[in-house]
Amino acid sequence: QVQLVESGGGLVQPGGSLRLSCAASGFTFSSYWMYWVRQAPGKGLEWVSTISTGGGSTYYADSVKGRFTISRDNAKNTLYLQMNSLKSEDTAVYYCAKGDRVYPDYWGQGTQVTVSS
Numbered sequence: 001q002v003q004l005v006e007s008g009g010g011l012v013q014p015g016g017s018l019r020l021s022c023a024a025s026g027f028t029f030s031s032y033w034m035y036w037v038r039q040a041p042g043k044g045l046e047w048v049s050t051i052s053t054g055g056g057s058t059y060y061a062d063s064v065k066g067r068f069t070i071s072r073d074n075a076k077n078t079l080y081l082q083m084n085s086l087k088s089e090d091t092a093v094y095y096c097a098k099g100d101r102v103y104p105d106y107w108g109q110g111t112q113v114t115v116s117s
Contacts, residue, residue, distance in 0.1 A: 004108030022096030
């Protein structure tokens with residue numbers, strides 16, 4: 001069955017960095033666009049970033065552009081999100097998802113990121 005397992009979250013000070021990983025199984029990872037989406041406390045889902053099947057095209061929300069980098073390793077069936085210059089407003093549960101170039105169709109369970117001094 002399809003599985004997406006996020007890891008790498010935690011508590012970090014403002015200005016710090018974290019690298020999230022998403023281990024994929026149960027489907028042909030290299031055939032799917034992949035997404036990172038987040039949900040801050042008391043707020044709705046916010047799209048963060050998207051990467052194409054081969055990794056050649058990447059897209060970012062304005063709120064993270066220049067600070068976050070999405071990447072993938074199709075040989076390892078793993079998606080990454082490098083987060084630098086973290087701000088308190090980046091505090092959220094981060095989910096990875098698979099889908100087509102327009103919409104995600106399956107989500108992981110999420111990993112908590114807390115940015116606080």
